[in-house]
Amino acid sequence: MSDPYDPWADVASNWPGVEVVIEPMRGTLLGELRYPVIALRAGTSAAQRRCTLAHELVHLERGVTDCGPWAAREELAVHDEAARRLIRLDDLAAAVRAAGPGSAAAVLAQALEVDTQTLTLRVERLTPRERAMLRSRLAGRVG
Ligand SMILES: [Zn+2]
Numbered sequence: 001m002s003d004p005y006d007p008w009a010d011v012a013s014n015w016p017g018v019e020v021v022i023e024p025m026r027g028t029l030l031g032e033l034r035y036p037v038i039a040l041r042a043g044t045s046a047a048q049r050r051c052t053l054a055h056e057l058v059h060l061e062r063g064v065t066d067c068g069p070w071a072a073r074e075e076l077a078v079h080d081e082a083a084r085r086l087i088r089l090d091d092l093a094a095a096v097r098a099a100g101p102g103s104a105a106a107v108l109a110q111a112l113e114v115d116t117q118t119l120t121l122r123v124e125r126l127t128p129r130e131r132a133m134l135r136s137r138l139a140g141r142v143g
Contacts, residue, residue: 005085007053011038015060020053033059047109051118054082083122086114089130092122093137101138 011018018036025032025041031052032039038056040049058078095111096103109119126134 004088004091005054007050007057007086010057011053015057018060022049031056035060045115047113048115050113051082051086051115054086055079058082058085079118079121080125083114083118083125086118087112087122089133090137093134096134096138 008020011020018038020038020040022040022042024043025039030041030044030048033056038053038060040052044052055078058081062074062078091112092108095108099107099111105116105119105123109116112119114122
């Protein structure tokens with residue numbers, strides 16, 4: 001199996017001109033894209049910074065800086081893409097198997113090194129095909 005997606009490795013190899021800084025931020029903001037700088041909130045967990053960095057990198061790739069009335073839709077698309085990258089189906093299945101059925105989202109999120117919001121979004125937006133694969137993996141069959 002290939003290595004899981006690592007946004008720090010991604011930024012180092014694919015965005016050489018981009019600088020990541022960790023700094024105090026206003027309000028509840030977790031990150032900010034001020035090209036060529038990606039700012040991440042100081043005092044957050046490594047898992048949160050991983051998720052936020054992945055999110056800002058998806059924004060960079062999509063190249064949309066101001067999407068006006070479509071901002072909310074763009075934001076959801078970016079969250080969705082970041083969650084898919086950070087949580088592969090195989091790893092999700094392994095985490096659910098290890099933690100046991102009905103485990104709290106926070107427990108699974110910790111095992112997957114993501115924040116709870118990212119885990120929840122990934123699970124909510126599983127495609128029917130992914131759900132079927134997950135079910136068969138959890139049943140012990142090869143999906
Ligand atoms: Zn965003």
